Amino acid sequence: MSSFNWKSYQKEIPDDHFFYVRSCIRQTFYPGSEAAFLHILRQVLHKDVFEDKRHTTCTGIGYHSDIVPLETLMTVVGRQFALMTEAGYKHLLVSCVTSFGIYLEILDMWKHFPEKLAETRLALWKTTRREFEVPLLVAHTSDVIFHFKEQILEKSVVQLVDPSTGIALRGVEHVGCHYAKIFPQDGIGGAEFPKVLSGLIEAWGGAVVDYPERRHCCGFGFRNYLIKANRGYSVSNSKIKFESMAIYEPDFILTNCPGCNMFLDRWQYALSEIEGKTYDKTGVGIPVLSACELAGLMLGMDPWTLGLQMHQVQVESLLDKMGVKYAHMEKYYLAGKPTVGPERPSVLLVQEN
Amino acid sequence: MSVRDFGYSVSDQRAVDLDRKMPDELERVYLQEPSLRNCIACGNCAALCSAGSFTGFQFYRLNVLVSRGLLSELAKKAEACMLCGKCQMACPRGVNIRHGIMLMAQL
Amino acid sequence: MTQQKVAIIGAGPAGLQSAISLAEMGFLVQLFEKEKQPGGHLAHWHVLFPDRQPANEVLDALMISAMNPNISLITGAEISAIEPSGRKWQLKKAETLICEVDAVLLASGFKLFDAAQKEEYGYGIYPAVVTSSELEALFMHQKPWPFNENLESPKIGLVHCVGSRDAKCGNLYCSKVCCVTAVKQAIELKKTFPAAQVYSFYMDMRMFGLGYEELYHQAQMEYRVQFIRGRLSEASPADGQRIQVKAEDTLMGRPLKLTLDMLVLMVGMTPSVVLGNGSASVELKKPMFADGFVKMPGQALDDSRLQKPGLFVAGACKGPVTLPDVVKDAKATALDICNYLTEVL
CATH class of the missing domain: 3.50.50.60 (FAD/NAD(P)-binding domain)
Known part of the structure; x- marks a missing residue:
């Protein structure tokens, strides 16, 4: 669906020299996604991405779950900025959408309440003897992929097109709530008609499916997931999305938020086990990819190096449609040696080759 | 089909789904007492309701359930009415509440 | 004695009705409309609340009455400023002088x-x-x-x-x-x-x-x-x-x-114009976010006169209003203009 007013939400995305901060969820559950992103930026696009191994979690999940107080959060954010300042960088590149929202929220808060910035500077100085400058620009990984989408397309070996039929693959996108719903002006396309992922699908040859619950939350909801008694809300919200998208028979779901990626992926499994149902016709589920993983596939990276076997919904259905070559027997190799693969789910099918 | 217990469950949506067809029983309620459509939910009926002094009975809310087609949620609620008729004296839109209640109680 | 002149900005219902009333009182009216056709929003409406009267019936009646030798309608004419010239007012489009009149009525309606x-x-x-x-x-x-x-x-x-x-x-x-x-x-x-x-x-x-x-x-x-x-x-x-x-x-x-x-x-209705108050002249500017309608100083007893003598406002550019109320306002404002012109003569 083309939209005319997404263009009023443009943001400046730096061309080079990034200070990178990782995502807790991405590097734990989809480590290949994060590695692929860095590989693409450094080795394929020849960009300068600096990462300080001393950087930490932003504590955003703890903050949104009322475990980490605001002062602690601000000081941790201040420390990340201090590492960036010490390394001589001005562009913060954020892997996680929760963190992205956190950084924007803190920066906005400091703008309105300068005394909070002063408090943070003091707290950081007392505890670590560090000082910081606020970043000039804050970009999310998906912003950067969007920014370089044409270069990625030029170097791509496969696209979002079934090579045997020439038909565009159908993608539904799910943009993380904290990417643009808090600060629409800081997201490409804003919050109502975000372009950051749909723009990728369009540019890379696919067809975007606009569906009724496109803007609905993935269901993470922080404490709603973290506390087991509330977890039903989380999975039920994901179900609203799956039910809404199923009739359009999407070939894949594209995400920019590690949390959304995890819940849209894992909850398809949970729902299949609880309700005996999958949301695609063949029973293998709808593969869920992050923008980084999709870019990796486009550029010819091996799906198992990308870590796609770590997904709950297996991705072979999509790989086959895209014409991606892969060795099935190497799926569960570890350091070049075969390992025992995971247990089979009871409902969700795993494609046999 | 497998039903595995993870310690949490999937809930149904709370949202009223107006895409569902209006139940015939409720269409008949309107047919037999058209003035029910005239309600503007001002609450006059509920403020002086004898039954409402002690229970959660509110006629205008029952009427909303009828108009949204929520038959199952309506069940038995009308029985709380004490049939005093005070509401009907108060209604500014002349809704025949007593007849409405009788019809709803029979559902 | 020369006939006194009134310029009206906007040929929607407010502008048309004021023009008709003023022309019937014997004044010369120059009626400016920025669109190609007069009628404002009424020209694009099907039937009117509450009686579902066809909108074209109302507009046709206004147009017939407006066929008065005292009224000249100029369409496709956008006015950008009103400037004083002695006791008269000049209407300008950018720097170009369009006309000089004894009184001006702003009736530019709503967007x-x-x-x-x-x-x-x-x-x-x-x-x-x-x-x-x-x-x-x-x-x-x-x-x-x-x-x-x-x-x-x-x-x-x-x-x-x-x-x-x-x-x-x-x-x-x-x-x-x-x-x-x-x-x-x-x-x-x-x-x-x-x-x-x-x-x-x-x-x-x-x-x-x-x-x-x-x-x-x-x-x-x-x-x-x-x-x-x-x-x-x-x-x-x-x-x-x-x-x-x-x-x-x-x-x-x-x-x-x-x-x-x-x-x-x-x-909803939003303002069509914002009055920029220069020292003596009045600029007609495009409204920005939250600008609001033309604010009248006179409140309850006089809501047609701006603070500058000879400048009047009628209709929906003062705020949301129904068609019958616009027509009444236009007639009343025409009377205010007549009184003003009689005084200054």
Whole structure:
């Protein structure tokens, strides 16, 4: 669906020299996604991405779950900025959408309440003897992929097109709530008609499916997931999305938020086990990819190096449609040696080759 | 089909789904007492309701359930009415509440 | 003695009616209209609330009366400033002098709220989302319905307060006429598609005029329009060109979902012009976010005169108003202008 007013939400995305901060969820559950992103930026696009191994979690999940107080959060954010300042960088590149929202929220808060910035500077100085400058620009990984989408397309070996039929693959996108719903002006396309992922699908040859619950939350909801008694809300919200998208028979779901990626992926499994149902016709589920993983596939990276076997919904259905070559027997190799693969789910099918 | 217990469950949506067809029983309620459509939910009926002094009975809310087609949620609620008729004296839109209640109680 | 001259900016109902009244009093009127045709929004309307009188009937009557030798209508003429020249006023377009007159009446009316600003309703993106003004064009067969006309029972929703009573849009005021317009349009929809299911999403039903509440009553009883108290939160695309909407049914205290074949946005009135007060001259500027209507200093007893002698304002550029009230205001303002011109002579 083309939209005319997404263009009023443009943001400046730096061309080079990034200070990178990782995502807790991405590097734990989809480590290949994060590695692929860095590989693409450094080795394929020849960009300068600096990462300080001393950087930490932003504590955003703890903050949104009322475990980490605001002062602690601000000081941790201040420390990340201090590492960036010490390394001589001005562009913060954020892997996680929760963190992205956190950084924007803190920066906005400091703008309105300068005394909070002063408090943070003091707290950081007392505890670590560090000082910081606020970043000039804050970009999310998906912003950067969007920014370089044409270069990625030029170097791509496969696209979002079934090579045997020439038909565009159908993608539904799910943009993380904290990417643009808090600060629409800081997201490409804003919050109502975000372009950051749909723009990728369009540019890379696919067809975007606009569906009724496109803007609905993935269901993470922080404490709603973290506390087991509330977890039903989380999975039920994901179900609203799956039910809404199923009739359009999407070939894949594209995400920019590690949390959304995890819940849209894992909850398809949970729902299949609880309700005996999958949301695609063949029973293998709808593969869920992050923008980084999709870019990796486009550029010819091996799906198992990308870590796609770590997904709950297996991705072979999509790989086959895209014409991606892969060795099935190497799926569960570890350091070049075969390992025992995971247990089979009871409902969700795993494609046999 | 497998039903595995993870310690949490999937809930149904709370949202009223107006895409569902209006139940015939409720269409008949309107047919037999058209003035029910005239309600503007001002609450006059509920403020002086004898039954409402002690229970959660509110006629205008029952009427909303009828108009949204929520038959199952309506069940038995009308029985709380004490049939005093005070509401009907108060209604500014002349809704025949007593007849409405009788019809709803029979559902 | 030469005939005194009055310039009127805007040839909608307010401008036309004031021109007619002033011309009948013997003044020379130059009536400027920025569009190619006179009539303002009335020229694009099908029927009028509450009696469903055809809009063209009203406009034709105004146009016939305006065929007066004292009135010259100049269309396609946008005025950008009013400047004093002794006791007279000069109308200018950029730097060009258009005319010199004894009094000026601003009757530039209102602009419809740009519905694309309410992004969550998807106007301009989803073809099945139309404005109340476009619905009037649909009634007049000026364009095709955005759904299959052969549908047995199309589902149509009307959303009140689009761009009104909404701080996010910069408009805290009520546009006044949209509630009754929605009721009128709901009835017209049911007349066009008798088996249609028509839903109206409202915050309050502001049926302030004589005959309005009666019309609302008729819509409920006779036409079975469903009124749902709850502002629409979101419209998203459903299968085909249909639209899924979400609202809170505030009488139920529960969210509500519904798929529609057409969604009509009751767009409010916004200012068409903002007066920039230079030292002596008055600039006519394009309104910006939250600018508001032309503010009159005189309040209850005099709401036609600006503080500069000889400058008057009539009609919807002062705020949301109904057509009959515009006509009355135009007549009254013509009298004020007459009194002023008699005094200065």
